[in-house]
Amino acid sequence: MTTTGEGTDHRAPAGPPAASADLPAATVRRLPEYLRALGALSESGVETVSSETLAAATGVNSAMLRKDLSQLGASGMRGVGYDVAALATHIAGVLGLTKDSRVAIIGLGHLGQALARYPGFSDRGFDIVGLFDADPGIIGRDLDGIRVRDVALLARAVRDEGINIGVIATPGAAAQHVADLLVDAGVTSILNFAPCVLAVPQGVVVRKVDLAVELQILSFHEHHKTLGPETAQYRRTGRQSAGPEDRLRRRR
Amino acid sequence: MTTTGEGTDHRAPAGPPAASADLPAATVRRLPEYLRALGALSESGVETVSSETLAAATGVNSAMLRKDLSQLGASGMRGVGYDVAALATHIAGVLGLTKDSRVAIIGLGHLGQALARYPGFSDRGFDIVGLFDADPGIIGRDLDGIRVRDVALLARAVRDEGINIGVIATPGAAAQHVADLLVDAGVTSILNFAPCVLAVPQGVVVRKVDLAVELQILSFHEHHKTLGPETAQYRRTGRQSAGPEDRLRRRR
DNA sequence: TTCTGTGAAAAGCTTCACAGCT
DNA sequence: AGCTGTGAAGCTTTTCACAGAA
Structure with missing residues (x-):
């Protein structure tokens, strides 16, 4: 997303600070992950870290x-x-988490x-300020x-309470309707857990997480392991060295 | 998003018939998604469908x-x-869901x-046969x-009950230990929800889903919303998920 | 010396455009 | 006509390898 053939030829010489927008x-x-x-x-x-060490801790190549x-400046x-x-x-700062x-x-x-109570959200700067459902029960x-409100109140809440991210965890059949409500109310970032493709106008960013899809991908690999014994080469998962750095990690 | 340990495959030299293994x-x-x-x-x-229609329903380009x-045969x-x-x-069949x-x-x-009760798993051919925790409570x-068992019984259960996929939903601090237990017991497919990188031997496939990461990516886009929305790229409604995010696009 | 920053090459993925089958 | 299958082109991402700063 957001890619432009940039990277090398930054036209204007006197490069300002450096654009962190428009990253690959x-x-x-x-x-x-880095964060x-x-x-x-x-x-x-630890106060300083080499690219090699940080790369190992995040599972990527150090050059990358x-x-x-x-690219981030x-x-x-x-x-x-x-x-x-x-x-x-x-x-x-680049991620807008300030x-x-x-x-x-x-x-x-x-x-x-589960999402509403997931500590990882609030821990990382996401305030869950509204919960909505259609079920009177x-x-x-x-x-x-946080009290669960009627989804009919969603649009007003988005405007009054400055909601800017919507997380859809409804059944698939309701997801498009909810997305429409969110978009109409002005939300431009949606995280969709429902197993369906959402249609949204340009400018609205939707990310989809489908838990069953992940399992099906694992199933594929599981199913094809018997074949090509060593044709498939799975990089990276292997440990490279029981480096001294990975054993640390205590309380979050 | 989210993924870990994807294959970088080098195809076998001569391609005899048409393997459905070793797909990109x-x-x-x-x-x-197609499924x-x-x-x-x-x-x-509906009994037959064109590539154009199915592509629209899944948010991809029909040629793709x-x-x-x-490629699938x-x-x-x-x-x-x-x-x-x-x-x-x-x-x-290709996905091994038979x-x-x-x-x-x-x-x-x-x-x-929530995962244990998620209907999308059993609906799509995944039997949840074991639940394990370390907390006596x-x-x-x-x-x-399904009764929650002590994680100390995990290895035996994997062997006795034919478990072939492990889903880790522990806090980050416990995840590596659990992964080690799974791998030692012979599991080669792991879905990791803990916010950490797992070290596993070659041949073990790990997919990672980090819910906070998804929100942070949305945050990035939210934070960098500006300029040039004049690139009609996907007709009609927008795009979906981790799709292309484009913006500047040179004309050819 | 160690370790960053970055051209250049390689690998992978997506889209185009059209030949050719039904 | 309508629609698939695919070479070729274009674009993105990753990796290599090394110049050069501290």
Whole structure:
């Protein structure tokens, strides 16, 4: 996503600070991983880290990590590495995590409830400010201090409460309707857990997570393992060296 | 999004018949989507479908769909399209869904419990046969008829009960240990929801789903919303999921 | 010396455009 | 006519390999 043939030929000479907008999609996908690994390092008291070490902690190639970071405008110190704290701050800034996002979850079946209570969201700067469902049996319930409201109130809540991310955890049949409500109310970022493709206008970003799809992909690999004994080469999963760095990771 | 340990495959030298093994990773990722759309079509009574229609239902380009299917060895009828039922059967076969997989979920916090009850798993041929946790307060509980067992019993259960997929939904700190248990017991397919990179031997496929990562990617796009929305790229409604995000696009 | 930043090459993925079957 | 199957082109992502800063 967001790719442009950039990277090398930045036309205007006097390059400003450096655009962190318009990064390659593949890079953006990896930034949260880097950020998480940096957080772990920071908690261990590490102050600087080499691309090699950080790459190992995130499962990528070190050259790619360096390229990602340089595209971001971040910079390390040759011969030394990257400053853990500064880099984390920089990445958080690029990801827009400096201000908390306001999230609504629509659909509070088992999955929606689990998402509502998932500590990883609030831990990483996402405020869950609205829970909505269409089932009268669920509306009015309290989940960790947030009351579930009728989905009919969604549009107003989006506007009044500054909600800018919608998480759809409804059954597939309701998902498009909910997406329409969100989009009409002005939400332009949607995370969709329903097993269906959503139609949304340009400018609205939808990311889809389908848990069953993940299992089916595993099934494929499982099914084809018997064939080509060593034709398929799975890179990266293998450990390269019981490096001293990976054993650390304590409390989140 | 999300993925880990994808194959970088080098095809075997001479390609005899037409293997459905060794498909490009990108193709494999789309197969479950095709299958879902075919299921929906089938329920609507549709018997044949064109690549254009099926592509629209899954949010991909029709040429790509055709290429995916031909790589699979499936074939349509020129001038007509694809037989819905036959194609669904074929894809299910390639994905190895003809025999049910046996799944264990380790870690039954909110997320694990939601996964244990997620109907999309059993609906699509995944039997959840084991639930494991380390917390005595959870061990012994019954979730939809399955009793949560002590994780100390995991290895034996894997062997005795033919478990071939492990789903890790523990906190990050416990995930590597659980992965080691699974691998030692012979599991070669792991779905990891814990926010950490797992080290596993070659041959073990790990897919990672990190819900917070998805939100952070949305945050990035939300944060960088600006300029040039004048690139009509996908007709009609927008695109879906981890699709191309484009913007500047030179004309040729 | 160590380790970053980056051209250049390689690999992979997607789209185009059209030949050719039904 | 309608639609598939596919070579070729274009684009993106990854990896290599090394110049050069600290």
